Amino acid sequence: MYGSFDNAYGKIKEQEEQRDTSSSPQCRNGVCPVQRSSLSQQPSNHKENIPLIYAIPEEKETFMDILKHYPIVVVKAWASWCQPCKIASPKYQEMGQHFYPLLEKKQLVLFADNIDQPNSIHAGLVSVVPTFFVYFLGNLKEEHVLTGIDFEKLSNIIHQCYQNLFQERSS
Numbered sequence: 001m002y003g004s005f006d007n008a009y010g011k012i013k014e015q016e017e018q019r020d021t022s023s024s025p026q027c028r029n030g031v032c033p034v035q036r037s038s039l040s041q042q043p044s045n046h047k048e049n050i051p052l053i054y055a056i057p058e059e060k061e062t063f064m065d066i067l068k069h070y071p072i073v074v075v076k077a078w079a080s081w082c083q084p085c086k087i088a089s090p091k092y093q094e095m096g097q098h099f100y101p102l103l104e105k106k107q108l109v110l111f112a113d114n115i116d117q118p119n120s121i122h123a124g125l126v127s128v129v130p131t132f133f134v135y136f137l138g139n140l141k142e143e144h145v146l147t148g149i150d151f152e153k154l155s156n157i158i159h160q161c162y163q164n165l166f167q168e169r170s171s
Helices: 005-018 036-040 060-069 083-098 100-104 151-170
Strands: 053-055 072-078 108-114 131-136 139-147
Touching: 053 083, 072 083, 072 151, 083 100, 083 108, 083 151, 100 108, 131 151, 139 151
Parallel strands: 053 108, 072 108
Antiparallel strands: 072 131, 131 139
């Protein structure tokens, strides 16, 4: 269903390097404000997938179905013009490697949602990027929405969700 992230990730890096950052919004404290005009840019012809991280599905219904089948779903909302997003990408991939046992057991799935793409599900939900959304059992709590690149806090939320899942299944 998903293509190779290695190829797409290389394309993303090429696009990030080629993109003129002089017109980028002013980023502060590890986040960039979302400029709504950037949301209407033309999409590129690639998908960003690896076994650890998947591009957000083209159809919202598919994403909703994923929320039903995976107990923990993490989405990184990002933009190619966002410098903190560029910093977060390899750290997000490292986090995927850290949580590989959960990924392998289909307890967790990680997504990246480029808010500049027309199929972005989270574009209307963010005011800064990067923003991370952690869905647990199909639901999104306000305290599970993180802005910036605090991977320790994100990791703690994932661990907490997994512990809650284990407790729910044993009761």
